Amino acid sequence: MKNNVTVIGFKNSGKTTYLAGMYTIMSAGRKNFSLVTKDPDLDLFLENLWDGICSGNFPLPSDKDEIFSFHLAHNYKPVCDFDWLDYPGGILADPNHPSREKLNTSIREAACLILVLDGDLFAIDATSEADYEAKLTQKLEFDSGLRKETKALTRLSAEGIVIPPICIVVTKCDKINFDYQAAVEKVLRESLKGVFEGNPLVMVSSVSFGEGIDHGAAPDPYCIEQPIAFAVLVILLKYLKALKISRTDNKEFVNKSRDIISRWWNSAKISAAENNIKELAGVSDKWSEDAYKLLELFPDKKKIYINGKEEKFKPYFRDIFCELGK
Known part of the structure; x- marks a missing residue:
């Protein structure tokens, strides 16, 4: 059995920034867990990438697929080894991409699929939570990128590919009013109903490194460990x-x-x-x-969706x- 975690998302969704920041922070240890790459050169690459981001030099969108082999430990005792298979932004909606067949195989063999969504898409001014829900629902309904990605997932099922457990990651959640964070998950559940109801396990995780990190502000990580923890839980479950x-x-x-x-x-x-x-x-x-x-x-209030049904x-x-x- 392969411990593969396949990662896809829109272009400019913050997928690479999340990877670099999550790795750099977790490699130093977070809540008694630590993460390292098996390749010292990749460790240096991700560290340098994060240092550049913190200096305002964000990476250009990647046009190639990459594999990062990680080792997760708890109090320096081994927990799980897994491969993070990172694919170019927008590849799921591009049937002619050179790596598309490779992606299909990767999803078929994956223990977990991570779908990264751009938090900017959810940054909406609203007068109330109800107003926010209405505006976000309308925005997602007519967002071409989201529509293409979800349509592509439907095509995968038509090709006989069983979608593995999914973690939907919303990046840059510091741009979203904290009072509306719960509404994000509620709207996603309705907007991506096919994803939620057609999959045995779906989790939504909003993540952030805090405001102003590209201007020298100290990172203020929020829930960055949850997608990794979910993926490893699914692997252990398997x-x-x-x-x-x-x-x-x-x-x-x-x-x-x-x-x-x-x-x-x-x-x-x-x-x-x-x-x-x-x-x-x-x-x-x-x-x-x-x-x-x-x-x-x-947290105790965290939710998981089992074939669309909400559970704690x-x-x-x-x-x-x-x-x-x-």
């Missing part, structure tokens, strides 16, 4: 499900071999199965423990991990 199947198969074999003749005839296989059960239980406990630690990165994020994942750990 492995725990596979582990559960393997443990169940071993238990069933041992239970079917309880009579004296079977235990004598299959003694070596039974012994191996019993050892496997113990080893798998240890691995399952480790992954479950890591998952519970990741859940602490989310933490209880949903806790119940699943508890069941898989049995």
Whole structure:
């Protein structure tokens, strides 16, 4: 199984800025988690990129796909390795892009899909939350970029590609009135109804590095760790499900071999199965423990959408991990 996280978004959505800032801040440690690249040259590249952004030198939109291999740790103990597959802005809506077939394969094999939306799209002056919702709904309805991206997702389903769990990331959320942050998620749920109702797992995360970072202001990170945490939770969920199947198969074999003749005839296989059960239980406990630690990165009010149905994020994942750990 591949631990791939496929990342797409509009041009100028802040996808590269988010990657550089998120990496630089998390590589120094954030809430007991730390993130590093396996390639020291990529570490230097991302650090320099972020330093340039903080000096007002924003990167030009990327026209190529790139792979960043990351290692996530908690208190310097390994949690998960994964590949961040970053694709050019607008590629999903461009069927003739040279990397389009590669993207389709990447989505098909991905554990998680991250869709990055430009926070500028959500920066609307309004007199109230209801006024904001109405204006944003109208704006998204007629936004050509959003329409092309969602239409492209529909085409993927027509090609038999199952869309993996999605994290919708709204960048630059410091430009959005804080009182309207909840309305952003509500409007997205209605505007992208097909995405929410057609996918087993969807999370919305508004992120920001604070105002004025390009003019020397100190970064003020807001929820930048959530997309990474969600992606890794989905990866751990995938492995725990596979582990559960393997443990169940071993238990069933041992239970079917309880009579004296079977235990004598299959003694070596039974012994191996019993050892496997113990080893798998240890691995399952480790992954479950890591998952519970990741859940602490989310507020209690955080939501997750299961085939369009709203659930509380933490209880949903806790119940699943508890069941898989049995």
